[in-house]
Structures are given as structure tokens and as C-alpha cells.
Amino acid sequence: MDAKTLESEAMSAISGSATLAELDDARVRYLGRKSELAQALRDVRDRETGMVLNPIRERLEAKVEARRQALERAELDRRLREERVDVTLPGQEYRVGTLHPTTQIRRIVEDAFLGLGYEIIDDREVETVHYNFDQLAFPPAHPTRSPRDTFFIDPERLLRTETSPSQIHTMEAKKPPIYMVSIGRTYRRDEITATRFPIFHQFEGLAVDHGITLADLKGTLLHVMRALFGDDREVRFRTHYFPFTEPSIEPDVSCPNCNFAGCRMCKFTGWIELGGAGMVDPQVFVNVDLDPEEWSGFAFGVGLERSAQLRHDITEIRPFWENDLRVLRQF
């Protein structure tokens, strides 16, 4: 048989082998010690013949190796296919816990304000009358001063009713410009109901600088409300009264649930009330030895649970304090 014919016959035998055994047969037949090619190579006496036959052997060996890998891979795949699993069964369990929804809100708020260049403050919860009321210019007969509304420890000490004492602490500690957000627990003497709990969380912001305006407050709150409730949210102001701001306003955010279509959540007004705000009252500046002609500022306070209620459509306050894993694991 001439070399060319031999090679092509061997090649088809190798390619045509369907199993490793067939491949081995082909290998023995064409490349084995007793094969025609082996014998021919043993008989080679001249350089030319060698230069023809050796490359053929090399090509055939390479072909056998390639075919072996292909068959082995096919064999492996066949075996693996028999190991097929039910992909819908649960996997090995890795437990992941969850952050409380209030904390998740806290982080959104923190990040929004960090983006605006604010500091984050975690302040004390047991306060003095001086910081909780007097320095914030609460009039002597303000109802919140009543032990009916506020938890007193003794006539001088109480549980803070809002995070606002942080405004005073901050302004006493450093000179403006001040851009800070204080986040933490606050306390009001509310009876426990499905929608009220005497402990809640608030974030309180304060900006004090030259030339701060009510418009700056509006822009800042818009930024934060959009961080919390989505990029489509709108913000409006309503007049209000707080002892430590003048003008005082209540910010409303457009209802994230219905977007002005009207729904139960916004009581069909399209707007949801979300806390208190205003321009820092000049008296508060005077109380901390800042000149109200030189400095101006705004402040605002918003409830974290209230924000979480809006964000997640939670109508009651109870889930926040039950700490039931069936609730927590949803978030």
C-alpha cells in the first residue's frame, strides 16, 4: 500500500472509532509494533522514505490523541448527564440575616447627606430641660413640656422628645459652617396603639452658614425625599409652628403610592406629611452665642419609622417593634 493511501485509511479508522476500545484497535492496527507503518519504518534505509513516513506517524499519533480526548470528554459528559439533579431543590443552606428596616432607612438617609457633605451624629437620649426645651426657645407653657407628653426622670432630666437638642450641642461645640444630621431614638408619652409607640427614631438636619435660605431647605429636602422615595417625588411646604424655627414649615412629599392619583395612603390628597422644618430661629442663635445677622440656617426633623412606613407601605407601627423574624426577613 502506498503511504498516502495508508494514511488516509488510518485517518478514517481513527476518526470513525466510536469508543475508546475501537480507537485502541485502530491505534494497534495502524501504529502498533506489528502495523504496516511500524514495519515500514523499521525497514527505512534512506532519508527520503524516512522523511515521508515519520511525519505520517506523527500526524496519526496526534490524531489518535485528539480522538482520545474527544471520546473521553464525550464519555465524561455521558456519565455526568446520568448524574442530573433536580435544579429546583434547595441548595446547601447559607444563612443571611437582615438589617432592621429602620436601619436600612437610616443608611439611605446617612448616605444622602454624606453626598451633600454633612456629618452624621449619634447624640445622647437622656437630656436636660435646658437642652431639650430652653435652648430651643420653647415657650414656658408649650404642651410638650408637660409630663403628660414627655417622659421626665426628674424636673431637670428627661428623655429627648426630638433629636433637636443635637442642634444646640453641635452649635456649642463648633463654629459654623455646620452641616450635620443627627439620627437616633426619641421619646414621646404616647399610648401604645397599632400606629403609635412611645419610642421612635428621627433624623434631624441642621445647616448653618452665610446666606442659607428657605429655598435651600426645599432643595435639600427634595434631594433626601428622592433618595428615600424615588426620583419622581415632589416636595411642598405648608406653614407650621415650632418654637425653634421661624419661619416654620411642614414638608409634604408627593405620595409614592399613587403619584397624585389619590389613594388611602395619602388620604386622597396626593401629599404626605413628613415631619417638621424651618429656618433656625434667631433666638436659638442668640442662645448659642451666634450672631443671627451674620449666620442663617435651616433645620428639619423626620421620623425613620414613618419614612419606612411610606417606603414599604406599612400601615402600622407595631411591626417595627415586634421584631418578628417573619417581618424582618422581608426586608
Added chain:
Amino acid sequence: MKVPISWLREYVEWDLPLDDLASQIDVSIAVVAAIEQTGVPDVDGNLGLYRVGRVLEAGKHPNADRLQLCLVDVGEGEPRRIVCGAWNFGAGATVAVALPGAVLPGGMKLERAKLRGEVSDGMILSERELELGPDHSGILVLPDGEPGAPLADVIPLGETLLDLEVTNNRSDLLSVYGVARDLSALLRADLAPMPGTDPERVGEEPVEVEIEDLEGCPRYIGRLFRDVHIGPSPPWLRARLTAAGMRPISNVVDITNYVMLGLGNPLHAFDFSQLAEGRVVVRRARSGEELRTLDGELRTLDADDLVIADAQRAIALAGIMGGEDTEVSESTTSVLVEAANFEPVGIWRSSERMRLRTEGSNRWEKGVDPYLAEPAAALATELLVELTGARWTGHTDVQGELPERPLVPYRPERADEVIGLEVARSDQEDRLTHLGLELEGSSYRVPTWRARDLTREIDLVEEVARFELDRVPFTLPLRREMTGRLSREQRLRRRLEDVLVGLGLSEVITPSLRADDVDPNAITLEEPISIELAVLRTELLPSLIDFAARNVEVGNQRVALFEIAHVYLPRGDELPDEPLHVAGILEGGFPAAKGIADAIYAAFKTTPLVAPAEHRLFHPGKTARTEAGLFGEVHPAALDGSWGAFELDLESLFAVARDPVRYEDVITYPAVRQDLAFSIPEDVPAGDLVDAAEAAAGTELREMRVFDVYRGPQVGEGRKSIAFSVEFQSPERTLSDEDAATLRRRIVDALRERFDAELRSG
């Protein structure tokens, strides 16, 4: 404050839809909590089905003893037959009739009906059925009216109310006229003059009023009325009070309430004949003095309480509630009307102490204009003369020094600067003028009714700003400095939260107040809302144990919780320390607790210094402390099952956190790994061996980790074998076999010497 629209319209006019008006009021004046409808619904000609009727005949229903069968002229050719359950009228009475098809208050539709065999072709109405008042004892008998005339011409049939939430600084809005005034500024509309004109006085009887405490009571107008005929008020007055949420009582009392609602000045009427010596003394109560107030309570007074007294005793709690003895009754013929002014804080204190809030005290404690007493007295006098037939016979006006009207310097450009919006000078002036301020040069003269809350330029700026709120643009502060970032503690706290969540624990937020605390000095509330929330906790663990138990109770699986919160460590009379703690609880006993503690420390790139400890909530043999707190197996008496828990102080934890980490070269030179097993006495803790080995071998001992503990015959009684996997490495050179052998020998020698440790293998 419920404001009847018909009343409001007497003082200011508008023509925009009520919903639009309400939303503007919401933005610029006060929260509109609700728009309410009372009385007969004003829909589809419904009012036309309500007529004045004259009873032509009235007799017993043939088939029912309790019913009357009436023939009633309602202005049609034929009278109507109407069955009625009331007996307080007879033929000739003028009554209110609803015809079939009428929609009644509450929404029900009246149908022609057969009652005990007789057709009733309409309904004769009572006051309560019309929602004009509480009276249901009989039908409403009208003083006059032509049969067939629209009932709405004779009495108010339906009312729309704005329910306003007035803020504490705006006592002037606790009156219909006050709301009208703000509305006139909002709409830039005219405001009608304040109602009430004194009629002519028909006598010169002295009214003896003495004010002992002019600070508590800067003004007292007393007016004496004779020949007062006590009776019910006319329907329009009863209807207005009812709509505004007050119960009509008698003409005299209703008039005082009407004036309070209309103008904002609470009044009080005394039965003059019950006043000892006919005198009024405004003074502080005598300590222990008693007074039975109109609600029937016998109250013991305090020397701080301001009272109205006669020559002998207290007869009213000033500004809060009258006394029973001098109450106007059906037999009263002489009335003393008090139009006074009381100082807010005193009233607030007394009302606080007695836990007694009334419509009156609610206004006084917010501050009422002392000049308002005059028009209030005038309106009351006008109505008393008109509605009770009284003769006004005496008057006195005792007053201390009344406050001046403040003059407030004002820069219109200041308003622009505060608001961040240019508001035209003329617009600013227009608003302020509508509110009653008067421009004097570059200042404004504030009206008496705003003298308390408009004293500074900024207060006037707010008066301008609140009408521009929708126009305020959205900007951000212009800043030269922007330096916001998380502090190291805040960053590490977030890492801690994330690591615990990653380890499978869920965060809880539990009340900082508890029923009790282990620390007897823990801070306790004066007046807790419930015994469950009374003491500020000094540790978090008890709360976590409680909430783990609750989760188990409701059937939750794989309970694993943590909390980061403040605890409140008492410091005598000082404010407490409020360090942040982290605590957690999870199934799995001591190994779980230890594993989590190790993981927490690992997250901060360090290892805890652990030593045995004890704590009442932990298993006595399975508790440990680190430099930051405790961990261990929860005492089975504290919680059923096998639980691990921990509580650490964050500041102490973060103090040992390696942040930032300092890099150690672990890739340039190879490490040498060996296993070493020692037999040691049973009571030697593994951690002590590691500490000693580290001391002996120095920094080239990179790691020494327990991988097996063995007890048995091969090590003998009272001993155990601990196997360590050990890694030697130098950042500066490749350690030779001899180096490793030297390090190993040092460790073996040190452990033998200190702990009687015997090398078993390695």
C-alpha cells in the same frame, strides 16, 4: 377648631371652590384636617323638599296610642297627612317638615310610608333629626314662619365645616373671626368689621370687681344683667354651636360660647344672686381651699391657682371652669358676665396640675389679646339683650397695665434673603396690612391680637413667607467647604452590622425602656406609660433573650438576632453614660457564641483576649469575657434550649480593631507548617498555651491554631492532649529547617516549664 362656612362667610367673601380654598388654607394658614358636612345634604334641590308647615289638626292615630295623626299645611292646595311620634305640639304649631323624596341628614331618603295603616305623606322633624342640636324630646317647634316657606329661610339646614388644626402660637385662629382675618390676607379680600356693638345701658348699678393679682389677670370686664329670661337659644344659635362641636345648654351659656367661638375670648356667666355681697375678687386660691366645679368634681386648690371669688369663697377656677354654686340655672334672673383676660402660664400650670383642659383653658394657655375683652363683652351684651330680654344695668372694666402694640423694624429685603425668593415690596406690605399691621416709616405697628407672636422682624418675615410657600424655588446651599464623611466608629459600626447579617443574624430594634433592670440605680421614669416601659436598660441581653423567646413562641425557625443600641449607665444626678453596645443571641450554645465572637473580632482583624467569667444570664461554666464584654451559653433558666449570646461595648471593641490594617509580608518568603500536640493538665486553657508560645517564639510564630482536643487512656487521668497547627514565617528571610527547629524548641521548652506540657508528637 371647627369653622362653620356660613359663619366664616359673614366676615369674608370668596368665590373659589371650597376644595381649592381648603388646600390654600392648608399651605398658608393651618392644616385642614377635614371638610365636614352636617345637617341636610345640599344636593339636587334637596333643600326644596324641606318646608315650614302649620299643623291644622292633630289627633291620636286610630291604630296606635303613641302616634299622632296630623294634617299639616305645607303651602300646597291640600294639607298633607303626616304621622308623628311626638306630643309636644298641637294644632296651630309651626313645624319643620320634610316631604317624601327628601334626603335626610345621614343620607337616608324619606319615602311615603304607611304607619300602622295610615299613610304618612312626609315627616315632622326634631332638632336632632336635622342635626341642629341634641334635642330629641319632641319635634322642633318654630317661633314663626309662613306655611310652605323654604325651611332654609327660617333655620340653617346644612352646614359645611373646616376642621382646622391650629398651631400653638396662633390663639387668634381659635375663632371664626380670626380665621376670616387670615383668609382675607390669603385672598387679599376685604374683612368685615368685628361684630358686636354695645346697646344702650339702662342702669347705673355698681359692679364691684377687685383684682388682687394683676399679673395673673390683667383685665376684668364685669357686666350686670337683670330680668334675664333663661330658656333655650333660637335654632340658628343652637345650630351653629352644634355644628362647631359644642352642646347648646341655655341662651345665656350659649351666648358666652358663641362669643368665644366667634371672637376667641372665653367668657363666663355667673348667677349674680349667688355671689356673696355681689362682689368679684380675682385672687390666688388659699392653700387647701375647695371648689366644686361645673363637672361635679370637688377640687382642692393650690396657692398657685388663680380663682374668681366672691366676698367669701372661690366661685370659679379662673379661665378653666366655673363653679357649681354660681352656675346659671333655670331660675336665674340676674347674670354677671365676665369678659376677662388671664395670663397663659398660670392657667396652663393649674390646668396641668388638675389635668383639666377646657375650651377656655385651651385658649388662655396660648395667650389671648387683652383688648379682645371689650368687643367680646359688646357682642355678648348685644346678644343677651336681644335673645334673653335682659336689661344691661351695670358695667366695670378693671385693668392693669395692658401691653403696648409692638413696633417692629422691618427690612423687606430681609424677607427675600430668608425665603430665597424676591417678593415684591407692595405684595409684602399688602399681606401684612391685611393681617392688621400698619406701616410706620420702616417699621410695622403690630395689632394687639398678634402682639404675642409678632415681636421680631423674623416673625413678620414668616407672615410674608407663608403666603409664598408654593413659589419658593429648590436650591442647595452655596458652599466653600464640603467635608461630610463617616467617622471611624460609624464605618466600623456598619462593618459590624454587615458582618453579623452575613453570619445569619437579623437585626432587631427593641425598646430601650424595660420593666426593670439588674442595676438598682438604673434610671427610672417619673410617670411611665406602662410598667413594661419604665426603666432605662443598662444592658441589652435581657431584651434579646425576650425577643428570641417571642420568636420561638410564634414558631420561627433558626432564630438568630442582634441589636446595636445605647445602654444608659447611671451616674447619680448627672446625665447617664450612653455607650453603644452590640448584643446577639442564636441557637447553638457556647460554640455558637464563641464562633460569633471570634468572627466579630476577625472582622476587625484581631483576636479577642478571652478569659472565663460569670454572669447571671449565662451558664456558670460556659461564660467568657473579652476586653469588650461577655459571651457564653445562655443559662437554661433564662431561656429554654441551647443558646449562645454575647454583649460587647462598641468603643472597647473598636479600640482593639486593627483599622487601618498594617500590611505584613506573607508572600515573599515561604512559611513552615508543623503540627504540635501537647499533653497538659486538664485545667490549663488552650489560650494560655498559645499566649505562652507567642511570648516564647516572637513574631515569627505567625499562627498557632487548635485543631484537636483529646482525652483518654493514652494521655492519662487528669490530662488532655491538644493538637495545634503551627505556622512559622519571617517577613525578612526564608526560615531554614534549623530556624524552625529552634522556634519549635523554644515553644516546647516554655510550655513544659510553665504548664507541665509534654510534647506528644510533631
